[in-house]
Amino acid sequence: MKLHYEIPANDLTYAGEASSSVKKKLVQLGIDPALVKKAAVSMYEAEINAVIHGNGGFADVEVSSDRIIVTITDKGPGIPNIELAMQEGWSTASDEVREMGFGAGMGLPNIKRYTDKLDIDTQIGEGTKVTITVEFNKRL
Amino acid sequence: MLAAEFAAKLGAKVLTGEPRDNTEIKGIYCGDLLSWVMSHAPKSSAWVTVHTHLNIVAVASISELSCIIIPEGIKVDEATINRAIDENTIIISSELTAYEICSIAHDCGI
Numbered sequence A: 001m002k003l004h005y006e007i008p009a010n011d012l013t014y015a016g017e018a019s020s021s022v023k024k025k026l027v028q029l030g031i032d033p034a035l036v037k038k039a040a041v042s043m044y045e046a047e048i049n050a051v052i053h054g055n056g057g058f059a060d061v062e063v064s065s066d067r068i069i070v071t072i073t074d075k076g077p078g079i080p081n082i083e084l085a086m087q088e089g090w091s092t093a094s095d096e097v098r099e100m101g102f103g104a105g106m107g108l109p110n111i112k113r114y115t116d117k118l119d120i121d122t123q124i125g126e127g128t129k130v131t132i133t134v135e136f137n138k139r140l
Numbered sequence B: 001m002l003a004a005e006f007a008a009k010l011g012a013k014v015l016t017g018e019p020r021d022n023t024e025i026k027g028i029y030c031g032d033l034l035s036w037v038m039s040h041a042p043k044s045s046a047w048v049t050v051h052t053h054l055n056i057v058a059v060a061s062i063s064e065l066s067c068i069i070i071p072e073g074i075k076v077d078e079a080t081i082n083r084a085i086d087e088n089t090i091i092i093s094s095e096l097t098a099y100e101i102c103s104i105a106h107d108c109g110i
Helices: A017-028 A033-052 A095-099 A107-114 B003-010 B034-040 B055-062 B078-086 B098-107
Strands: A002-007 A057-063 A067-074 A117-123 A127-135 B027-030 B045-048 B067-070 B090-093
Touching (some): A002 A017, A002 A033, A017 A033, A017 A057, A017 B055, A033 A057, A033 A067, A033 B034, A033 B055, A107 A117, A107 A127, A107 B034, B003 B090, B003 B098, B027 B098, B034 B055, B045 B055, B045 B098, B055 B078, B078 B090
Parallel strands (some): B027 B045, B045 B067, B067 B090
Antiparallel strands (some): A002 A057, A057 A067, A067 A127, A117 A127
8 A cells, every 4th residue: 555645834833633534544454453553653753753843855665565664755855864853852943943842852862662664765955755665473 | 421411510511412322431631733643643532622623623533532532721713613513523622621521520430
């Protein structure tokens, strides 16, 4: 199964819609709830990052018999220092975003925690592609 | 304990109407950092938060939390309530503080 979603830029109103939709579809497919949560939390974090930092973009989801692969591609400024961005608590989010409970600097660390494989392809001035893989034969 | 029963114990109002299913509360989790809540709140917890914007519904749904409890009578956006109804997520509004809610939960054996 392949799914495609547009991610709006800088509009937190509908942020998380793609992840919520994917979660529902995975539940309907009868996938183990623990694995659904791994995929949904990871995708939500990446989706929020694309909204807050990435000027929006799109999400592509591919579900096969043994794994789910989520690719979030944004149109943002890129990540100058991935090592720093992976540190829990490090964030460049605005005060406005932080007041809503986002921007705690836990997005990428959470994705890493909840996925079996995380790839980050970032180009300064062009954007970032985050690829998340959750294997169906592995649990948390 | 069912979410509706706990709301009654709190003297609180269920903003999303009569729950459509027997949603059970198996714990309480307080927190306002959304990523922290998603990575730490145990499944089927009632989530106490001061946030009232639309995104709390997605966080509760994705994290498989049993309900959202808004403390201290904080007004909840109409759009958030409508989204929660659509997503079958329960939102409870209480006049009590987070501490008082947790104390009652403890007394109820949650």
